[in-house]
Amino acid sequence: MVCxxxxxxxxxxxxxxxxxxxxxxxxxxxxxxxxCKKYLDINYDPNRPTEPTxxxxxxxxxxxxxxxxxxxxxISNYYVQYFASPNANSPTDIYDRxxxxxxxxxxxxxxxDIYDLEQLAVKSGSTAHLGMAKVMMAMNLSFVxxxxxxxxxxxxxxxxxxxxxxxxxxxLHTRCLTLLDEGIAELRKNPTITVxxxxxxxxxxxxxxxxxTAFSMKARLLNQLSKTPGYNATNVLAAVDSSxxxxxxxxxxxxFILRNPWAQLxxxxxxxxxxxWLSTNLIQSMNGVRYGYPDPRIARFTDTTRFGDxxxxxxxxxxxxxxxxxxxxxxxxxxxxxxxxxxxxxxxxEEIKFIEAEAALRASLPARAYTAYIAGITAHMNKLxxxxxxxxTYLNRPQIxxxxxxxxPAILFREKYLVMFLSPxxxxxxxxxxxxxxxFQLPAGSLLAQPIRRLxxxxxxxxxxxxxxxxxxxxxxxxxxxx
Numbered sequence: 001m002v003c004x005x006x007x008x009x010x011x012x013x014x015x016x017x018x019x020x021x022x023x024x025x026x027x028x029x030x031x032x033x034x035x036c037k038k039y040l041d042i043n044y045d046p047n048r049p050t051e052p053t054x055x056x057x058x059x060x061x062x063x064x065x066x067x068x069x070x071x072x073x074x075i076s077n078y079y080v081q082y083f084a085s086p087n088a089n090s091p092t093d094i095y096d097r098x099x100x101x102x103x104x105x106x107x108x109x110x111x112x113d114i115y116d117l118e119q120l121a122v123k124s125g126s127t128a129h130l131g132m133a134k135v136m137m138a139m140n141l142s143f144v145x146x147x148x149x150x151x152x153x154x155x156x157x158x159x160x161x162x163x164x165x166x167x168x169x170x171x172l173h174t175r176c177l178t179l180l181d182e183g184i185a186e187l188r189k190n191p192t193i194t195v196x197x198x199x200x201x202x203x204x205x206x207x208x209x210x211x212x213t214a215f216s217m218k219a220r221l222l223n224q225l226s227k228t229p230g231y232n233a234t235n236v237l238a239a240v241d242s243s244x245x246x247x248x249x250x251x252x253x254x255x256f257i258l259r260n261p262w263a264q265l266x267x268x269x270x271x272x273x274x275x276x277w278l279s280t281n282l283i284q285s286m287n288g289v290r291y292g293y294p295d296p297r298i299a300r301f302t303d304t305t306r307f308g309d310x311x312x313x314x315x316x317x318x319x320x321x322x323x324x325x326x327x328x329x330x331x332x333x334x335x336x337x338x339x340x341x342x343x344x345x346x347x348x349x350e351e352i353k354f355i356e357a358e359a360a361l362r363a364s365l366p367a368r369a370y371t372a373y374i375a376g377i378t379a380h381m382n383k384l385x386x387x388x389x390x391x392x393t394y395l396n397r398p399q400i401x402x403x404x405x406x407x408x409p410a411i412l413f414r415e416k417y418l419v420m421f422l423s424p425x426x427x428x429x430x431x432x433x434x435x436x437x438x439x440f441q442l443p444a445g446s447l448l449a450q451p452i453r454r455l456x457x458x459x460x461x462x463x464x465x466x467x468x469x470x471x472x473x474x475x476x477x478x479x480x481x482x483x
Contacts, residue, residue: 054193055195065136065139080417087274095451101460127191153175173224188207212243226432254344262331276331277329301421351425417430451476
């Protein structure tokens with residue numbers, strides 16, 4: 001069966017693409033036409049290989065891990081009100097029970113391939129590939145369980161059980177942490193088989209950065225427990241201490257078949273296939289309307305309207321104009337995240353700094369908390385190419401540069417909301433913060449009296465795994481960590 005990546009419209013590649021990217025792109029195209037086992041796929045074609053090469057499957061899984069960040073974020077962006085539909089009463093905008101079977105399938109496809117990578121790594125004795133597989137499994141599993149809660153896992157990936165049981169979400173969270181620890185241990189060993197650097201789309205074969213990513217993911221997952229009795233700020237900070245110290249260490253995908261998927265949304269808009277419209281909530285958080293001061297990063301998120309200003313679309317209300325005259329803001333090819341050559345970020349230095357700030361604040365370490373808070377904003381502005389003058393003007397505003405004695409969780413979550421733009425983890429933060437952002441409101445025509453807390457299980461599970469799938473009483477039901 002052909003590996004299933006997102007399909008985009010053709011375009012002409014620039015002639016000055018660096019050689020290593022050309023090699024990586026060719027490898028990726030080969031992976032597309034190499035047989036990969038999919039979740040619960042019982043089809044068999046004797047003309048295709050049953051066991052892809054270990055570096056081939058590494059290429060597929062690292063690329064699709066990045067794509068899964070996009071796929072999950074393209075759902076949650078509406079719930080945290082980064083995005084708003086240009087159409088009134090859009091099901092995702094108004095908290096309807098949307099069927100996300102396609103995203104579910106793609107997540108499980110990649111986890112099944114990661115499972116194969118792990119098995120192949122054990123069979124061949126490759127510690128590096130095994131470590132990478134375990135870290136990626138923790139990533140992808142956390143994407144699934146943070147949206148749906150209890151999900152199949154222990155019986156879901158080998159392809160031998162057609163109706164896998166649902167595992168407890170809290171136990172799966174613990175399993176993710178265990179996978180990260182196991183991955184770190186394998187990655188610290190001297191590699192026994194060479195990793196093809198061009199097959200690793202996250203870190204180019206750099207095991208040190210893989211280890212830092214594993215600790216960064218560990219810090220993220222431990223910090224997710226902030227509303228539970230099991231939260232331990234000291235453990236969070238210990239993971240932070242071994243995580244990223246520079247943006248160059250981050251997990252990101254920079255090579256695509258055609259373009260960054262956020263750029264595809266921008267391209268769709270240019271072709272009048274409206275997508276990637278920015279919510280009034282996000283725009284008013286940055287254009288000076290809500291807080292009384294402008295955020296220079298808004299110019300790196302989107303373009304101005306034809307009126308020369310920034311205007312968002314109210315969730316649930318739909319666009320105010322035709323959608324073709326630039327009356328409102330949306331992703332464009334001029335944006336930092338949505339340019340054709342933009343990388344797709346998995347986890348970033350600025351996120352880690354905000355995790356550090358939150359954990360330090362909870363641990364009554366105000367000096368460390370404030371230093372990390374300022375460092376997080378600074379790292380984000382530097383990444384986006386904000387000038388030193390504009391960056392420092394922002395940091396010196398009394399609402400931002402509050403001093404270590406005045407830093408509060410509300411300030412942290414307000415600023416973290418901006419640095420997490422287009423990350424699926426932003427929905428975890430919104431639920432941990434109980435959506436208490438200044439000015440946040442329910443969508444127009446909301447079907448729920450409270451913000452959404454989880455997804456309904458997809459129709460494919462209702463039909464194919466009906467004996468195990470669990471019924472969701474309401475989309476306001478909270479996951480185990482969202483007390």
